[in-house]
Amino acid sequence: MNSEMLINKGVEVFIPASTMKCRTIVVVGVARGGTSIVSGALHALGLPMGEKCYPPVFEDLRLSLAFEGRSDEHFSEVIAKYNEANPSWGWKRPSTLKRLDFISARLRNPHFIFVFRDIFSVANRNSISMKSDINDGLQDALNSYRLMIDFLQKTESPVMLVSSDKIVRHKNEFVEKLIDFAGVEASGLQRKKALNFISPDPQEYLDKTRITKSRGDVNVDLLKTGLLRGWARGVHHVNPVVVDVEVNGKKIASTEASIYREDLDQPSVHPTGECGYEIDLKTLGVTPTDIINVRVQDDVNPLNSKPIQYQDLERWLTIKEWYNQKQT
Structure with a gap:
C-alpha cells in the first residue's frame, strides 16, 4: 500500500484554473488565518501583489483602501x-x-484561493495578538467561514482550497500546486525563496502584527538620580499606554504614558506629544544595584534594550x- 497517497497535505484544486x-x-480567509503565508509565497514566486504590498502581511494597501472606500481612488x-x-497579479x-x-464581478478572470485554519487557532x-475575547473570536471565525463556503458552493471561478496548518508541513506540494494554479513561471531561485518563506511560526509576522507592540525610550542617564523618565506609545494606535516598572523580576509600579513634552510632539514620535512618563524610584525603595526593566503593559519586550x-x-x-x- 502506498501510504503517501493517504496523507492530507492541505491543498486541493476544487475548480481547475482556466486556460x-x-x-x-x-x-481569501479570516484575519490571522494563514492568508499571509499564501500571499507571501505568491510574492516570492514573482507574482505582483500590488504597489503597496509589504511584508510580513503582504496586503496591498492601495487596492485595499480603495476597496474599503478609504482612498481618493x-x-x-x-x-x-x-x-x-x-x-x-x-x-x-x-x-x-x-x-x-x-x-x-469586477476582477479580470478571478482565481480564488480559500485559506482555512481551525477556528480555535x-x-x-487573535486573543494573543489583539487581546480579543476567545468566545467572540470563535464565533467570528465560524461566521466568516460560512461566508466563504456559501460563495464556494455557487461560484464558477477557479478555486484552490488550502489548509494553512497543513501546508507548512508539506511545502513542496503546496508551492508546486500554487505555481500551476496562479500560472506563474517561477525560477528555481524563486521556488527556493517561497519554500524558505513558509514557516509555522514566522517571527517577523508574530512581532509586527500584535496590537501590544510598542516603542519608546528610557532615559538611562537621568535614571542615575533615581528618576525614571521616558516616553512610550503603541505602534498601531495613539491611545495612551500603561508603563510597568519591574525591579528584580517583579512589577512594583505602573503609570500612564500621557505627559505632554514638546520634544515628543513630532510626527516621528507622537501626533500630540502626550506620551511621556515619569516615576521617582527613590520613593519606592529601589536602589541603583537593583535590576530594572521598563515595558509597556502586555508587551513581550521591554523599552530598554538590556x-x-x-x-x-x-x-x-x-x-x-x-x-x-555631565559637565565633566
Whole structure:
C-alpha cells in the first residue's frame, strides 16, 4: 500500500484554473488565518501583489483602501491600472470575504484561493495578538467561514482550497500546486525563496502584527538620580499606554504614558506629544544595584534594550551631582 497517497497535505484544486494566461489571484480567509503565508509565497514566486504590498502581511494597501472606500481612488480605477501593468497579479485582504460576489464581478478572470485554519487557532491567535475575547473570536471565525463556503458552493471561478496548518508541513506540494494554479513561471531561485518563506511560526509576522507592540525610550542617564523618565506609545494606535516598572523580576509600579513634552510632539514620535512618563524610584525603595526593566503593559519586550543596573553607584545621585558629572 502506498501510504503517501493517504496523507492530507492541505491543498486541493476544487475548480481547475482556466486556460487564460491573464489571471487575478485573490487570497481569501479570516484575519490571522494563514492568508499571509499564501500571499507571501505568491510574492516570492514573482507574482505582483500590488504597489503597496509589504511584508510580513503582504496586503496591498492601495487596492485595499480603495476597496474599503478609504482612498481618493476608486476600486475599479486601481484594478484597471493593475490590469494594464500586469497580465496576472494577486491581492489579499481579509475584508474581501464579505463582498466576494462584488469582487468576482469586477476582477479580470478571478482565481480564488480559500485559506482555512481551525477556528480555535484563529481565535487564540487573535486573543494573543489583539487581546480579543476567545468566545467572540470563535464565533467570528465560524461566521466568516460560512461566508466563504456559501460563495464556494455557487461560484464558477477557479478555486484552490488550502489548509494553512497543513501546508507548512508539506511545502513542496503546496508551492508546486500554487505555481500551476496562479500560472506563474517561477525560477528555481524563486521556488527556493517561497519554500524558505513558509514557516509555522514566522517571527517577523508574530512581532509586527500584535496590537501590544510598542516603542519608546528610557532615559538611562537621568535614571542615575533615581528618576525614571521616558516616553512610550503603541505602534498601531495613539491611545495612551500603561508603563510597568519591574525591579528584580517583579512589577512594583505602573503609570500612564500621557505627559505632554514638546520634544515628543513630532510626527516621528507622537501626533500630540502626550506620551511621556515619569516615576521617582527613590520613593519606592529601589536602589541603583537593583535590576530594572521598563515595558509597556502586555508587551513581550521591554523599552530598554538590556536590563538596567548601576553597580558602580552606592546611592542615587542628586540632581546637582548628576549635572556636574555631565559637565565633566
